[in-house]
Amino acid sequence: MIVSASYRSDIPAFYAAWFRRRLQAGFCRVANPYGGRPYRVDLTPGAVDGFVFWTRNAAPFRATLAEIAGLGLPFVVQYSVTGYPRALESSVPRPTAAVAEIRTLARHYGPRAVVWRYDPVLLSSLTPPAWHRATFARLAAALAGACDEVVLSFAQVYAKTRANTDRAAARHGFAWRDPAADEKRALLAELAGIAAEHGLAARLCAQPALLGPGLSGPDPVGQGMAPAACIDAARLSDLAGRPIAARQKGNRPGCLCAESRDIGAYDSCPHGCVYCYAVRRPALAKRRFRGHDPAADALAAPQDATIDG
Secondary structure, X not given: OEEEEOOOOOHHHHOHHHHHHHHHHOEEEEOOOOOOOOEEEEOOOOOOOEEEEEEOOOHHHHHHHHHHHHOOOOEEXXXXXXXXXXOOEOOOOOHXXXXXXXXHHHHHHOHHHEEEEEEEEOEEOOOOHHHHHHHHHHHHHHHEOOEOEEEEEXXXXXXXXXXXXXXXXXXXXXXXXXXXXXXXXXXXXXXXXHHHHOOOEXXXXXXXXXXXXXXXXXXXXXXXXXXXOOOOHHHHHHHHOOOOOOOEOOOOOOOOOEOXXXXXXXXXXXXXXXXXXXXXXXXXXXXXXXXXXXXXXXXXXXXXXOOOO
């Protein structure tokens, strides 16, 4: 079993103590985000094939990663670095700090253990296409050699993300838009080319309609772009030095992830990114973080962890 920790929250940044206690206890409980019964996830070394961590700040998680490595368990860190203005992401580490942390992880565990995420791509008056090209190029140059893949996607405009982004736009005085597919493809093609110049394979997360002519291609480091498998059993197998078998079981249409169990909770990440699909109410996420009990067996209480569109 592959354990995902977590595309619902930033466990490495905010819940390292909780995760470490659950790892030592050998299990955790997860509140079903769709209103069903909570479920138990076995975290013992015999039950876990590997971990995929999702974060914008792995620094608080260094000791825990060392503990996991000591258990002989492979892990991949999906590390988001976008460099957006504070009006869009109010409390994530600055890009220089995030790049330094990725390079530290690569030194300790190898470049296959880290995947850079430049997502979601959001077009706004603060971040027009030219801004993305320049920022992406700087980050790609800084991360060259520290990882071998970058995952991109355009912002998914759900009702909750639209509401949060509209509120931020009104508060900070910027405009934003969801561009047409052709404009998205054109920018993705440019970013994929920049990635290739720095030895990075560009992958697109769960947006197959944007993999048009000139983007999809078999070359692992080229100007094409293949679909991403963010929970990647093959990458974990490389890191483990042994085969890890997991069937493909995506979380949404177009998702090529391997089957996993996610142990996070929605509305629990206080980073404050306005476009985040996992936070419906930022104030609630901050309140949950302040009230979090690191000794609890679940990250969030069952009655307080459901999602809505």
